[in-house]
Amino acid sequence: MNDPGRSSAQGAVADSDHRLVERAVAGDQQAFELLVVKYQRRIERLIARMVRDVDLVEDIAQETFIRAWRALHQFRGDAQFYTWLYRIAVNTAKKALLDLKRHPSSAAGHGDGNDEEDETSWRENEPTTHETPESEFAAREIARAVNAAMEALPEDLRQAVTLREMEGLSYEEIAEAMDCPIGTVRSRIFRAREAISARVRPLLEHQSGKRW
Secondary structure, three states, X not given: OOOHHXXXXXXXXXXXXXXXXXXXXXXXXXXHHHHHHHHHHHHHHHHHHHHOOHHHHHHHHHHHHHHHHHHHHHOOOOOOHHHHHXXXXXHHHHHHHHHHHHOHHHHOOOOOOOHHHOOOOOOOOOOOOOOOHHHHHHHHHXXXXXXHHHHHOOHHHHHHHHHHHHOOOOHHHHXXXXXXXXXXXXXXXXXXXXXXXXXXXXXXXXXXXXOO
């Protein structure tokens, strides 16, 4: 069941984005800069999940916005702007991954970022005041298991579940961003969740005796 409040908010965001796009296409560079500010963190977070190389994330994000700027006149408003932007980010990241496979030496010295300090990790950054050291340790163990499961996922499954669980996109929006049928999106997300669940379930059972 759709949430009317959420739909209304999404519609307002879309209208705002479309107005900024119209201004940018008309030559207002500041309007595009506002879009960059609005979506930069989300785009970097998405790319970080795909590339997992801290040093490359910023470069790929910058390339994403450059490509978006150059192609802005092609945006027709049939879809949400951020869905269109995510698709550019996904394609730019895929190209970067292919380039790394062809020229692996170019990645030397990259990827040394510590997952414990990675704010894109699926974990709580700080314990709440009522958490015990034992519960904090358990939470970190679960977070590590989730991150390890994410790392082990095939690229297409990781992209789909990231867009759904971290970015909150609908299945329709993910299908558009990944350029695939909605049934494929549902299948990828289901398989990703199953893989993550299989990795985390033993930890949860050990702690509570309950199944996830």
